[in-house]
Amino acid sequence: ILNVEQSPQSLHVQEGDSTNFTCSFPSSNFYALHWYRWETAKSPEALFVMTLNGDEKKKGRISATLNTKEGYSYLYIKGSQPEDSATYLCASYGGQNFVFGPGTRLSVLP
Amino acid sequence: SQTIHQWPATLVQPVGSPLSLECTVEGTSNPNLYWYRQAAGRGLQLLFYSVGIGQISSEVPQNLSASRPQDRQFILSSKKLLLSDSGFYLCAWSRGTGSLGREQYFGPGTRLTVT
Numbered sequence: 558i559l560n561v562e563q564s565p566q567s568l569h570v571q572e573g574d575s576t577n578f579t580c581s582f583p584s585s586n587f588y589a590l591h592w593y594r595w596e597t598a599k600s601p602e603a604l605f606v607m608t609l610n611g612d613e614k615k616k617g618r619i620s621a622t623l624n625t626k627e628g629y630s631y632l633y634i635k636g637s638q639p640e641d642s643a644t645y646l647c648a649s650y651g652g653q654n655f656v657f658g659p660g661t662r663l664s665v666l667p
Numbered sequence: 668s669q670t671i672h673q674w675p676a677t678l679v680q681p682v683g684s685p686l687s688l689e690c691t692v693e694g695t696s697n698p699n700l701y702w703y704r705q706a707a708g709r710g711l712q713l714l715f716y717s718v719g720i721g722q723i724s725s726e727v728p729q730n731l732s733a734s735r736p737q738d739r740q741f742i743l744s745s746k747k748l749l750l751s752d753s754g755f756y757l758c759a760w761s762r763g764t765g766s767l768g769r770e771q772y773f774g775p776g777t778r779l780t781v782t
Contacts, residue, residue, distance in 0.1 A: 589768035600757065600773035601711075608768070646711065650768035654726065655701070659710040 561649045563658035570637050571666050577633045578661040580647030584628035589650040592621055592632055595660070596643040604632075604645075637665040669694035673758050673774035680781055686731075686745040688777050690758030693739065697763035700741040701771065702733055706754040717741060718763065753781045 561582045570576050582590065589608045593601040605614040610625040618635045634641055644660040670693045680686060692698050702714040713726045715733035723733050730749060734742045741758055755778050759771040 591768075591770065593771075600775055601759075601771075603770040603772070606768070606770045648711075652768075655713050655716070655767065657703075657711040657713070 561647060561656045561658040563645075563647055563661050565661060566659070567662040567664070569664045569666060572637060572639060574637050574665075575633065575635045576637055576663070577631050578645055578663075580630045580632070580649075580658055582628050582630075582647070582649035582656075582658075583651070584625055586651040587625050587628070587649065588652045590623055590625075590630050591648040591650070592630070593646040593648065594643045595646055601646060634663075637663075639665045639667050641665050669760075669772065671758060671760055671772060671774040673756075673777055675777060676775065677778045678780070680748050680779065682750055682781055683747045686743070686748050686752070686779070688743040688756055688758075688779075690741040690743075690774055691739055692741075692760045695739070695760070695762070697738060698760040699763050699767055699769075700735060701759040701761075702741065702743050703757040703759065704754045705757070706751075709754075711757065715743070716767065718767070748781045750781050753779055755779075 564579050591606050592604040595601040605621045607623040612623040614621050620633045623630045642665045644662045646657055646660045648657040672691050700717045703711045705711050717723050717735045720735055731745050755776050757776045758774040761769040761771045
């Protein structure tokens with residue numbers, strides 16, 4: 558069974574600050590790495606799906622990188638806004654098992 | 668466009684009672700379907716997934732079961748609920764005809780409290 562970890566567990570930043578989180582996953586039997594944003598009272602929403610080592614993806618102010626050899630992914634948010642406040646989940650798919658990390662809870666203070 | 672429905676939204680059930688949660692997807696065919704649970708203070712845990720009608724894979728041994736009687740219908744059941752079954756249950760789908768590793772789309776969830 559895969560073990561997916563995320564850090565930090567929670568984060569408070571000021572509006573306008575840039576921030577980043579880490580997702581670590583077993584590098585063996587890797588197939589795909591997902592990032593989701595889960596806002597309170599809503600459903601998780603997909604941000605990125607990455608499969609290739611060195612992948613970099615961007616959506617607006619949010620971007621992500623992937624290192625499959627060492628088993629980590631970074632999610633970056635540039636110029637955080639209050640609407641970015643949410644729990645950010647990563648999930649690793651290893652061909653058979655789909656495992657979510659515990660999430661990083663981000664609070665952006667105005 | 669595709670939509671995913673779950674019901675009920677909230678449920679309070681006594682220990683030992685049966686459970687049936689339903690999930691339906693509209694606007695797509697042959698989706699991969701998933702059931703997740705988030706227990707209090709825990710992350711999302713994959714319970715079951717299905718790649719087709721009648722095909723169910725279980726990720727975690729438990730007193731829950733899943734069924735897929737139709738292409739776009741996924742049901743989570745239990746004959747006798749335990750206190751530990753309390754949690755937030757999410758259904759999700761991804762595009763089929765290929766890898767299970769594709770982007771997933773989540774339903775609104777069911778909050779289950781077992782008393």
